[in-house]
Amino acid sequence: MTITFYYYSKDSQINQLKNEMQLVSRGVELEGIDYFDDLELGEFRITWIKTDGSVIYDSAADTSSMENHLEREEIKQAIESGYGESSRYSNTMLQQYIYVAQKLDDGTIIRLSTTQNSIWYMLIKVFYPIYIVFLLAIILSIVIAFSLSKKIVEPLNNMDISDPKSVKCYKELEPLLERLNYQQIQLKKDKEEIEKNANFRQEFTANVSHELKTPLHVISGYSELMKNGMVQSEDIKKFAETIYNESRRMSNLVEDIIELSKLDTGVVEVKKERIDIYILCQNVLDSLQSVADEKNISLKLRGSSCFLMGIPNILYGIIYNICDNAIKYNKKNGSVLVEINNTANLHPQVIISDTGIGIAKEDIERIFERFYRVDKSRSREMGGTGLGLSIVKHGLLIHKATINVESTLNEGSRFIINF
Numbered sequence: 076m077t078i079t080f081y082y083y084s085k086d087s088q089i090n091q092l093k094n095e096m097q098l099v100s101r102g103v104e105l106e107g108i109d110y111f112d113d114l115e116l117g118e119f120r121i122t123w124i125k126t127d128g129s130v131i132y133d134s135a136a137d138t139s140s141m142e143n144h145l146e147r148e149e150i151k152q153a154i155e156s157g158y159g160e161s162s163r164y165s166n167t168m169l170q171q172y173i174y175v176a177q178k179l180d181d182g183t184i185i186r187l188s189t190t191q192n193s194i195w196y197m198l199i200k201v202f203y204p205i206y207i208v209f210l211l212a213i214i215l216s217i218v219i220a221f222s223l224s225k226k227i228v229e230p231l232n233n234m235d236i237s238d239p240k241s242v243k244c245y246k247e248l249e250p251l252l253e254r255l256n257y258q259q260i261q262l263k264k265d266k267e268e269i270e271k272n273a274n275f276r277q278e279f280t281a282n283v284s285h286e287l288k289t290p291l292h293v294i295s296g297y298s299e300l301m302k303n304g305m306v307q308s309e310d311i312k313k314f315a316e317t318i319y320n321e322s323r324r325m326s327n328l329v330e331d332i333i334e335l336s337k338l339d340t341g342v343v344e345v346k347k348e349r350i351d352i353y354i355l356c357q358n359v360l361d362s363l364q365s366v367a368d369e370k371n372i373s374l375k376l377r378g379s380s381c382f383l384m385g386i387p388n389i390l391y392g393i394i395y396n397i398c399d400n401a402i403k404y405n406k407k408n409g410s411v412l413v414e415i416n417n418t419a420n421l422h423p424q425v426i427i428s429d430t431g432i433g434i435a436k437e438d439i440e441r442i443f444e445r446f447y448r449v450d451k452s453r454s455r456e457m458g459g460t461g462l463g464l465s466i467v468k469h470g471l472l473i474h475k476a477t478i479n480v481e482s483t484l485n486e487g488s489r490f491i492i493n494f
C-alpha cells in the first residue's frame with residue numbers, strides 16, 4: 076500500500092508541477108523578472124537559470140551564493156530536450172525534492188520544485204493509524220481465539236472417558252465416542268472375565284487341595300496304624316487295599332488335572348487328523364469291557380465308519396469319559412449303547428445312552444462344572460474325580476462340537492455329541 080501510494084502521489088505531484096511550470100514559463104516569457112514580484116508560491120520553489128548555469132532568480136535562496144546549476148540532472152535534460160525532471164533526497168532522508176525544468180524560447184531554463192514525503196516518512200507517519208488498527212486486530216484476535224478455543228474444548232474436558240456417552244458432545248465426535256464406548260464395554264468385559272478367571276482358579280485350587288487331602292489323610296492314617304503294628308494281621312489286606320484304592324484315586328485325580336490344564340492352556344497337539352470315529356468308539360468300548368463285565372453291563376456299538384477331522388487323544392478322552400460314566404452310573408445288568416450317525420446333513424453325531432440312574436433336570440446344567448458331582452460319595456466310591464465331564468467340555472470346544480444331555484431319573488441318560 077505504501078509503495079503504491081508513494082508512486083501515485085509522486086506522479087500526481089510531478090503532473091501538478093508540470094502544469095504550474097507551463098504557467099510560470101508563460102508568465103516569465105511575457106513579463107521577465109517582474110513576473111516574480113508578489114508571487115504567492117505556496118510549497119513550490121521556482122528557479123530561473125541562464126544558459127551558462129548561473130541562477131537569475133530563486134524563490135527560496137539568495138542567487139549570489141548559489142552554485143552553477145548546469146550539472147543538475149533536470150537542467151541537463153532540459154538543455155538537451157527542452158524538458159527535464161529528477162528527484163533527490165534531502166539530508167533528513169524523510170523528504171525528497173522533485174524537480175521539473177523547461178527550456179524557454181530564449182534558452183533560459185525555468186525549474187520548479189517541491190518536496191515529497193519519502194517512502195520512510197509514509198511508512199512511519201502516514202500509516203501509523205493502520206498500525207494501531209493492526210495491533211488492535213491482533214489483540215482482539217488473541218482474545219477471541221482464547222475464548223473460542225476454551226468454548227470448543229470445554230465439552231471435551233467435561234467428557235467422562237469411562238462413560239463417553241454420558242455427556243452430550245459434538246455430533247462430529249459421535250463415531251469416536253461410539254468407539255470409545257465400545258472399547259470401554261470391552262474393557263469392562265475383559266476385567267470381569269479376568270476377575271471371573273481369578274475366582275475360578277482360586278476355587279479350583281481349593282477344590283484340588285481338598286480332593287487331594289482326603290485320600291492323603293486316609294493313606295497316612297492307615298499306613299501309620301500299620302507301621303505302629305496296631306493292625307491285626309488278618310486286617311492288613313483290607314487296609315492295604317484301602318491304601319491302594321485311595322492312591323489310585325489320587326493318581327486319577329492328578330492325571331485329570333494335568334489333562335484339564337493342558338486343555339485349558341492350549342498346550343495340546345493342535346494338528347488335527349482324519350479319524351474314523353467308529354473305530355475310535357470301538358477301541359474305547361474294548362478298553363472298558365472288563366470294567367463293564369464286573370457289573371454285568373452290556374456294551375453295544377451301532378453305526379458304521381465315519382470320518383472327521385480331530386485330535387485323536389482328545390477325542391478318545393471325550394468318548395472314554397462319557398462311556399466310563401455310563402458304566403459307573405449304571406445299574407447292575409444294564410446296558411450302554413454308542414451310536415454313530417453319519418447321515419444327517421453330513422455332520423457326524425455320536426450318541427451315548429445308558430440305562431443308569433439318570434440325572435435330575437437341575438443337575439444336568441451343572442455336571443460339566445469342575446468337581447461337580449450329583450452324589451459325591453457314589454462318585455468317590457466309583458473312583459470318580461468330578462473332572463471327567465469338564466475334560467469332555469474342553470475337548471469338544473477344541474473340536475467346535477456341541478453336547479446335549481437328555482436324562483430321566485432311574486431310567487437312564489443320553490449324551491448327544493454333534494461335530
Ligand code: ADP
Nearest residue numbers: 400401404442448449454459460461462463464
Ligand atoms: P465323576 O468323576 O464324578 O464321574 P464327571 O465330571 O465325569 O465326574 O461327572 C460329573 C457328575 O455327573 C458325576 O459325578 C455324576 O453324578 C454325573 N453323571 C455323569 N454321567 C452320568 C451318567 N451317565 N448317569 C448319571 N449321572 C452321571
